[in-house]
Amino acid sequence: MASKAGSKVKKKEIVKVVHGALLKTNIKAQMATAAPPLGPQLGQRGINVANFCKEFNKETGHIKPGTVLPTRISVKPDRSYDLEICTPASSWLLKRAAGIRRGKQNDDEVVGRLSVKHIYEIAKIKSRDKCLQGVPLKSICEQLIKQSRTLGIEVVREDLDPVALGEFLNERREIVAKQLQELADKKAAKMLRTS
Secondary structure, X not given: OOOOOOOOOOOOOOOOOOOOOEEEEEEEOOOOOOOOOHHHHHHHOOXXXXXXXXXXXXXXXXXXXXXXXEEEEEEOOOOXXXXXXXXXXXXXXXXXXXOOOOOOOOOOOOOEEEEHHHHHHHHHHHOOOHHHOOOOHHHHHHHHHHHHHHHOEEEEOOOOOHHHHHHXXXXXXXXXXXXXHHHHHHHHHHHHHHO
8 A cells, every 4th residue: 555645635826816006997987887897806906896886976977978987096905095087088089079980991091070179179188187287288189180190080270161071971971881881791701601
């Protein structure tokens, strides 16, 4: 018989996951719930999820429900936290102002139009963010114009004619509908090939 001392079973070491003190996430205004993904993220850090959701929804009561807000939560060792709610993402604001849902698909495609006044107003909103405090408004406007080009939004110096803009947006809706139909057809063809 073999001795018991020579055949010890090695146990796996348990690795404890240590979460960082800063949690960056996107939460919809007035819609914080304990459901995943937010609830588990907060629970793993020892934060009372129900109290957090109540506080967040109260803080965002003046913002349109469903607006996606970048949020930073600094968790302290005593399980209390500091909550920093930023303004909506620049791309979200630009798309909303241009009246579009998505950016360009082709390099030369123009999906929307904004005036310089729109850019200036969005820059004033973004200047309230903690990370942009002290940055000149001109620099924020330049960043927004670059991001507009990336999305396919044309920035014009003069005021936009409402009639011409309405016609442009109607044409865009038709083009987007065709693009979505083409994507759906490609997806359906791919599904037929794989089955």
